[in-house]
Amino acid sequence: MSDGAAAPGRFKKPVKVTIDGREITAEAGLPLLQVALDNGIEIPHYCYHPKLSIDGSCRMCQVKIEKAPKLAIACNTPVADGMVVDTQADEVAFARKGVMELLLVNHPLDCAICDQAGECYLQDYSSGYGSQESRTTSPRRKGLKRHPIGERVIFDQERCILCRRCVRFTKEISQTDELRVFGIGDRSHIGTTAERPLDNDYSINTADICPVGALLSRDFHHKRRVWFLQEYESVCPSCSNGCNVKLGIYQNEIQRLLPRRNDAVNDTWMCDHGRLNYHFVNDETRVRTALVRDADAAFATTLDAALESAAERLRGAIAAHGASAVGVLGSPHLTNEECFRLVQLVKAIGTPHFDMVVPMGTSDDFLIKAEKAANARGARAVGVAPGEGGKDARAILDACTSGELRVLLVVGSRDAALVLGESGIRDAAAKLDALIVVDANRSPLTDAATVVLPGLVWAEKDGTLTNHAGRVQRIRKALDAPEGLIPEGALFPRLAQLVGRAAAPPAFDAAATLRELAQAVPEFAGIGFETLGSLGLELTQQIPASAAAAAEPAPVQA
Amino acid sequence: MATNVVKVDRAALKKAGGAFGIRALLVGLSVTSRHFFRNLFGWIIGKPQVFTVMFPEQDIAKPPSFRGMPVLVQMDNGKERCVACGLCEWACPVDCIHIVPGETEDAIERYPKIFDIDMGRCMYCGLCEEACPEEAIVMSSRIEISAFSRAGTIWHKSDLLVPVDELPRRLDYVRLGYQR
Numbered sequence: 001m002s003d004g005a006a007a008p009g010r011f012k013k014p015v016k017v018t019i020d021g022r023e024i025t026a027e028a029g030l031p032l033l034q035v036a037l038d039n040g041i042e043i044p045h046y047c048y049h050p051k052l053s054i055d056g057s058c059r060m061c062q063v064k065i066e067k068a069p070k071l072a073i074a075c076n077t078p079v080a081d082g083m084v085v086d087t088q089a090d091e092v093a094f095a096r097k098g099v100m101e102l103l104l105v106n107h108p109l110d111c112a113i114c115d116q117a118g119e120c121y122l123q124d125y126s127s128g129y130g131s132q133e134s135r136t137t138s139p140r141r142k143g144l145k146r147h148p149i150g151e152r153v154i155f156d157q158e159r160c161i162l163c164r165r166c167v168r169f170t171k172e173i174s175q176t177d178e179l180r181v182f183g184i185g186d187r188s189h190i191g192t193t194a195e196r197p198l199d200n201d202y203s204i205n206t207a208d209i210c211p212v213g214a215l216l217s218r219d220f221h222h223k224r225r226v227w228f229l230q231e232y233e234s235v236c237p238s239c240s241n242g243c244n245v246k247l248g249i250y251q252n253e254i255q256r257l258l259p260r261r262n263d264a265v266n267d268t269w270m271c272d273h274g275r276l277n278y279h280f281v282n283d284e285t286r287v288r289t290a291l292v293r294d295a296d297a298a299f300a301t302t303l304d305a306a307l308e309s310a311a312e313r314l315r316g317a318i319a320a321h322g323a324s325a326v327g328v329l330g331s332p333h334l335t336n337e338e339c340f341r342l343v344q345l346v347k348a349i350g351t352p353h354f355d356m357v358v359p360m361g362t363s364d365d366f367l368i369k370a371e372k373a374a375n376a377r378g379a380r381a382v383g384v385a386p387g388e389g390g391k392d393a394r395a396i397l398d399a400c401t402s403g404e405l406r407v408l409l410v411v412g413s414r415d416a417a418l419v420l421g422e423s424g425i426r427d428a429a430a431k432l433d434a435l436i437v438v439d440a441n442r443s444p445l446t447d448a449a450t451v452v453l454p455g456l457v458w459a460e461k462d463g464t465l466t467n468h469a470g471r472v473q474r475i476r477k478a479l480d481a482p483e484g485l486i487p488e489g490a491l492f493p494r495l496a497q498l499v500g501r502a503a504a505p506p507a508f509d510a511a512a513t514l515r516e517l518a519q520a521v522p523e524f525a526g527i528g529f530e531t532l533g534s535l536g537l538e539l540t541q542q543i544p545a546s547a548a549a550a551a552e553p554a555p556v557q558a
Numbered sequence: 559m560a561t562n563v564v565k566v567d568r569a570a571l572k573k574a575g576g577a578f579g580i581r582a583l584l585v586g587l588s589v590t591s592r593h594f595f596r597n598l599f600g601w602i603i604g605k606p607q608v609f610t611v612m613f614p615e616q617d618i619a620k621p622p623s624f625r626g627m628p629v630l631v632q633m634d635n636g637k638e639r640c641v642a643c644g645l646c647e648w649a650c651p652v653d654c655i656h657i658v659p660g661e662t663e664d665a666i667e668r669y670p671k672i673f674d675i676d677m678g679r680c681m682y683c684g685l686c687e688e689a690c691p692e693e694a695i696v697m698s699s700r701i702e703i704s705a706f707s708r709a710g711t712i713w714h715k716s717d718l719l720v721p722v723d724e725l726p727r728r729l730d731y732v733r734l735g736y737q738r
Contacts, residue, residue, distance in 0.1 A: 111643070111691070112641045112643035112645075112668075112691050112692060113641045113643065113666065113667060113668040117643070145667070146667055221661065222642075222659045222660060222661045222667070222668050223659070224659075225643070225644035225647075225648070225659075227644075227648060228644065228647075228648070
């Protein structure tokens, strides 16, 4: 993203440097601090961030370099051949202690009420390199507390150490320039002008990169101590960019999403919408039991009974009108493995009318993509598309309102409901013999459905998602599903079996399904849980041109 | 290492005490009886000779180092001193503390919306008190935790609040620890 003073890749010549007696080969021109960190040598730092330009304002990363007249900051010193560096010298320790003392002169030390406590660089370095006692007697300077600096971010001026990471972020990454340093000398402070609060689409990233508790996410404010969170590596489900995230879980509830570094996808950033879009997992719209509608009254039933009821209606329609009286709408929110099982179910039913509705929205030239579903690209690759002579999504929905189709199976109903509209849903419900909906959350379509089969949300299942560029990335089960519910990947084969057109399925196992998928779909060749790692892999083949036209994202801004 | 070996002449002991240890039995009984009668008369004349407290009507003054139930310190304005920082919850070895933090408009912006201690689980180790940066949770001299149900052993915030005026000795004792 950002080109610092020494961008990696511009210099190719390797140089040899010695840090703490270890000889290290590195690319010339890389910051000494980055070389040290890459080689597992800790140098404390606040203002340096690998994805931002170099500022050199915190002075914490000072090291002793042989033949240099005085200590130098490691972040703004490019490595050079023959450089001998000492990070453990007495004068380095003395300098760090001095820096810590100055940073803490006006720090309020309100760790007990600070959300950053536990992942605060000031705490860590104070215990590691600072002094245990304060020598100041004058009162600490007062500043703004809990200042609403933006719609989603809270600012605490007293805690700020003026590292200017946030200022550089709004300048270089979000390019919105809301944050500035105002005042001079010891009166300088971070702020916004009155008419421009910090409310860009990426504003909560400033809370992530803030090394102290000065900028905080309002969503996570006073919510949960970070040391109680269990973190799971996952992928953001809110658009097709597939930003890598960490889920913070406490007692089977998502507390927050944090971006996870993946230079091929999202560097270390994510958008605010994606970060805050997790409340659907556990809100009042969640479908927790199977429903079967009989004479206008929906009643909750067991999953088995609902599956049997759905299968009976499918069987009936196939027997009376043939398989092409059944329409199936898949979902771009499903994992690759579940899409694969859905394709098998559709093949078992034998209908060509199979497609999906991909929700579209706004996009920008950075991370936010127009396709508001995580796996549209993967679903297409696996084969969620009309068969020979089959209708596409729009035509399937029209055929429902016109009465051409007798039974509609919808997976992930919200987007289809939006396409149909209120009157469309009424017409479809009146004309169809049965409307079978598989979804994790309520929508106008589940309200009108004959049979509702509860699904799971992305945080409750294992699997892989394919982003807009064809990168297959792993999601992990971080939450226990509501009692009695099974993943869609297990639901579809059971339905296929009950319709009477498939053998009894083995228990759903995402890893095994992906192996099967990799053999069946050439694009997925070589992709498996063991090869994906935490950063994912690109699909082996290029997107077919027709599918690419719809999926083509705006190029990521360089 | 030198060991001191005492030789016991079991045969002689047996002979002195009779074949079935009757002498030892009588010695024991006489001690018990002596105390019984002394206490009985002492109680009648109002001068009991032994350390027996008629709990729960009577209680003893416990030393400040006594670790009874952990309680929350209530400030003069009626609010708790606790800011829900979660350190006691983290320090608790038996996970008997459950806190849900919340936000207020006060100068101290954070407070515990819920602060529950499962006294049935608490082992009175005092680590919560040691971890607390606000002197907000202290070990009191209270020891009565019995309840008729498991739910009854969970003490909520309102049950746990004790005015700061009632806890000066323990708070002074806690402050002694800072110098260690």
